[in-house]
Amino acid sequence: MRHDIVILGSFVVDLMGRADHLPKPGETVKGSMFKLGPGGKGSNQGVAANRAGANVTMITKIGDDLFGKVATNFFEEEGMDTSYVFKDKEIETGTALILVDENTSQNSILVTSGACGNIKDEEILKCEDKIKGAKVFLTQLETNLEAVESAVDIAKKNNITTVLNPAPIQPISDELLSKIDIITPNEVEASILTGVEIINMDDAKKAADVFIEKGVNNVIITMGSQGVYVRCNGEERIIPRYEVDAIDTTGAGDAFNGGFVTALGEDKGIFEAAEFGNAVGALSVTKIGTAPAMPTRDAINNFIINNTRN
Ligand code: RIB
Numbered sequence: 001m002r003h004d005i006v007i008l009g010s011f012v013v014d015l016m017g018r019a020d021h022l023p024k025p026g027e028t029v030k031g032s033m034f035k036l037g038p039g040g041k042g043s044n045q046g047v048a049a050n051r052a053g054a055n056v057t058m059i060t061k062i063g064d065d066l067f068g069k070v071a072t073n074f075f076e077e078e079g080m081d082t083s084y085v086f087k088d089k090e091i092e093t094g095t096a097l098i099l100v101d102e103n104t105s106q107n108s109i110l111v112t113s114g115a116c117g118n119i120k121d122e123e124i125l126k127c128e129d130k131i132k133g134a135k136v137f138l139t140q141l142e143t144n145l146e147a148v149e150s151a152v153d154i155a156k157k158n159n160i161t162t163v164l165n166p167a168p169i170q171p172i173s174d175e176l177l178s179k180i181d182i183i184t185p186n187e188v189e190a191s192i193l194t195g196v197e198i199i200n201m202d203d204a205k206k207a208a209d210v211f212i213e214k215g216v217n218n219v220i221i222t223m224g225s226q227g228v229y230v231r232c233n234g235e236e237r238i239i240p241r242y243e244v245d246a247i248d249t250t251g252a253g254d255a256f257n258g259g260f261v262t263a264l265g266e267d268k269g270i271f272e273a274a275e276f277g278n279a280v281g282a283l284s285v286t287k288i289g290t291a292p293a294m295p296t297r298d299a300i301n302n303f304i305i306n307n308t309r310n
Contacts, residue, residue, distance in 0.1 A: 002055035003265035009042010010142035012094030048258020067093035119147035178215030242282035251290030256281035
């Protein structure tokens with residue numbers, strides 16, 4: 001059975017170029033590849049969850065333009081519900097300029113939210129029943145903050161498990177944090193939100209303490225090559241990373257979040273769901289691109305069976 005996951009998040013078109021190194025300020029670098037495709041943290045997480053086996057409703061906003069059609073065509077091909085993909089008559093669909101270093105597989109991103117940064121309160125109200133009926137509600141910080149706050153309020157009032165992936169990082173109120181059941185920052189985002197410099201797992205633990213003081217009960221900090229730090233109801237675990245040949249790490253955090261909420265929706269506990277998300281994240285970096293690199297449930301299951309971790 002596919003469980004209902006509702007995601008409020010961004011859709012933007014990714015314009016991705018690869019080169020043997022990232023340009024320094026003022027430098028022009030010859031690229032080896034260019035690709036245009038669906039992206040945005042919210043949409044990537046939605047596609048990851050959908051392919052992992054969840055029934056996903058995406059709440060987002062696009063422009064009335066060509067890039068907006070990239071969104072609707074892609075969601076339809078993926079078999080995702082587009083009833084809550086709103087259209088802005090004035091603001092264009094967002095874009096992300098992504099540069100990938102093909103030697104290190106690291107990236108830099110400049111994202112302009114465009115239409116999905118203009119989601120109105122009345123649009124969130126139209127989604128109220130959908131959010132109320134969700135098994136899990138997931139959001140990020142790539143749409144406008146007012147929309148995030150309104151949707152989180154609805155989820156919280158209706159006791160829906162609420163997950164916040166605080167990316168891209170920006171200041172958020174303690175009031176918003178206190179309404180979140182599970183927060184899933186990477187180490188940089190967790191450092192900024194808590195004021196704890198995070199280098200190792202001991203630091204992650206200190207940052208988790210700060211989140212808990214602010215009222216978030218469960219904390220997951222993705223720590224790149226060090227693995228994933230998980231704190232759930234006072235118990236903590238470190239999930240080691242999988243050893244894979246990474247060719248593009250863009251969207252790995254999105255893959256983790258999509259996989260995580262899918263497993264959570266299937267009534268897995270937070271530790272087990274984080275293990276599942278960790279596998280989805282690892283698989284996603286073995287392909288080029290963001291949403292198109294998200295693995296299917298069969299691929300995830302095979303990967304888990306066949307791979308050992310460090
Ligand atoms: O997390 C990766 C995503 O961030 C990209 O798809 C890009 O759209 C940016 O928003």
